Amino acid sequence: MPVTSISCLFALTLFTLTGSFTQSAFAQVGEYCQFEKEAIAHKDKLRMAAFQENNKSENSDKISAMKEYQALVTQHNQALNTCRQKSWLKTQGIWLRLYPCDLQSGKLEEVMDRIVNRGYNQVFVEVISNGTILLPMTANTTAWNSLVQSEKYKNADLLKLAIDKGRERGLKVHAWLFTMNVGIGYGQGFERNGISRQTVARQQALARNGNGDSTISIIENLGKNPNGEVPTKNQLFIDPYNYQAQSDLYLAAYEVAKRKPDGVAFDYVRYKRGAGAASVVSNVRYLWIYGHASLAALRDRAENFQGRELINRFLKQGYVTPTDLQAVKKLYPEESEPLWQGRRPTGKSISDKSPAIAYWQNELWRLVVGHAFIGVTHYLGIVSKPVLQQGIPASVAFFSDGNQPVGDGFDSRMQPWHLFPITYEWRPMAYAICGKPECIVAQIRRVFQYAPEGAEISPILLGQWNESFRDRPSLELQMQAIHQEFAAINSISHFSFGWQTRELAFSRSRQFCKL
Structure with missing residues (x-):
């Protein structure tokens, strides 16, 4: 022996x-x-x-x-x-990305053991990563290629295995599903019958701005991991009003629900953030609402011809002028003033000197911001149906500052978390950096201020155990500060397993391993 x-x-x-x-x-x-x-x-x-x-x-x-x-x-x-x-902390979660080599003998067990060793009793397993999906090749009918592209493992269901291995160890295993960020692998490759996934419908499903750009060319700085990397190169966002985009993610959520996870966390329930000064938008042409479906839905919010014409001019120019108002009145003289959803009539003709042009600018801006917001919540409601219908708990990850005006503009992520219903567990990403826990606590406090009564709030934190990192206090200090301020919070999660210092080498070995 x-x-x-x-x-x-x-x-x-x-x-x-x-x-x-x-x-x-x-x-x-x-x-x-x-x-x-x-x-x-x-x-x-x-x-x-x-x-x-x-x-x-x-x-x-x-x-x-x-x-x-x-x-x-x-x-x-x-x-x-x-x-x-x-x-006091009943649930301590961790966010996890899996790799093909986790199918090797004993490797997935090691991943889950390491998670348990750190005291975690909840894990969020990423379902769509780098434009691929965590479904077996032989059972994948979605718009994404399978993560595992090995003929030997074509039947391997890594998501189902992760659920089973996690539960054996006392972990609640949640599927972590991207929503509006579908990744550059979306619609690439071929169906099992040999037909290309790249269709005209999927080209039209992409979110676009007033210049016709998709989100692939925009770099978004989410925050660096311990190696100083900014993982934003593979982001591609869809138009939430588009039926093809809705049906594609609905199918992905349906496949996830079939595997009976303990919950499904919806992430990227927002638009893409612009870089630098573009992280704040004050002009409609920089909003991601110029996809075919989104434009059609916005124009349909007009309640008369004057309203529709003024909306069109605002979308095209980014503003309206007194000349535009006069032209609209001349085109449709039988209508007293432009009308659209959510706008209260003034009772005055637009040919009157009052209200001023600033009034119409503000009303139109309110309309397009509301339209962008409603697109996000509408999309979430559709794609989460397969999960909620199965009685599986659903949650939403969001930025606490992603829904607010900034100066004369608005946060470009346009993330209307204040409109999310309490059907979902709320997971605010408290990623503030100020060297102390206070700014992190402040972000969570803002969520409590706007959350409806009964909302279950479970913050997500960045950081390292036992040490501060890049002006962030240790995870222990962050959690203690949260506990002191919010006695009702008994669930917190950490982003992410692969970013924890002691797991870096292990995660690297899994990432670059070949089956």
């Missing part, structure tokens, strides 16, 4: 016979329910023994190691659950 097998059997025997070691195998430290180093090391050894490649003569050793490993996984599951019940 090889030396490695002997050492593994000795470790198993020691674990079985020594009561003191059994205790440390599932003990936790502190209020965040993290396992001790000895317990982690012991579980790692058992897992390696259970999944190592053995000769046939050593199968009995492998079976024995597997039983011991599974027993310890169960013990850690129970210990984590007990610890969380006693803690």
Whole structure:
């Protein structure tokens, strides 16, 4: 028998016979329910023994190691659950991207073990990443290519496996689904019948601004990970009013719901943020509402011909002038003033000196901002139906400052989270940077100020355990500050597993590995 097998059997025997070691195998430290180093090391050894490649003569050793490993996984599951019940923080989540090599023997188990070791009892598994989807090749009828492109693993359902492996360890496994950001892989490649996914309908499904640009050319700075990378190169946003875009993500959500995750988190429920000065928009031509479907829906908000004509001129020019008002009146003299949804008539003709042109500018701006907002909420309502109809909990990740006016303009993300219903759990991304927890707490406080009564609020944080990083306090300090300010919060998650310092090398090895 090889030396490695002997050492593994000795470790198993020691674990079985020594009561003191059994205790440390599932003990936790502190209020965040993290396992001790000895317990982690012991579980790692058992897992390696259970999944190592053995000769046939050593199968009995492998079976024995597997039983011991599974027993310890169960013990850690129970210990984590007990610890969380006693803690103010009932749910501690982590956001996770999977890679094809996670299908290797024992690798997905290692990922989930590492998550449990840190005291997490919830994980958000990314479903659409880099324009690919976490569905098996043989069961993928969506607008995205499957993440795993190996003939050997064409039937492998990595999402379902992640759900099963996570639950074995006491994790609530949520599917993390991008909504309006569909990735540059959207509509690329071919269907299983050989027909191209790149159709005219999908070209028209893309969000566009007044210059006809799609979002692929815009760089968005979301914040850097520990390696200083800004992961914005693969973003492609859709027109939320477009039927093709709605049906494509509806199908993806339907496939996710079939796998019965513990929840589905909808992310990128917004438009793309512009770069630099363009992060604030004050002109309609910079809004992403110039897709065919969005323009049609906006024009249909007019309630008379004067209203429709004035909307068209505003969309084309970015403003209207007194000359435009006179031209509109001349075109449709039988109508007293332009009307559209949400506008109260003044009772005065536009040929009157009052109201002034600034009034019409403001009314039109309010109309297009409201139109952009409604597109986001309407799209969310459609694509989340398969999830909610199955009784699966749904949540929405959002920026607390993404829905507000800035100076004379508006935050270009146009994220109307204040209009989200309490049907969804609210997950504000509290990513503020000021070197202290106060600015992070302030972002969450703003959510409470605008949230409807009964909304369940579970913040998402960036940072590192045990250390400050890039002017962000440690995760512990952030969570303690939140707990002191908001006693009602008992659920927090961290973005992301791959960005945590101690997981960087491990995540890199998984990312660049080849099946």
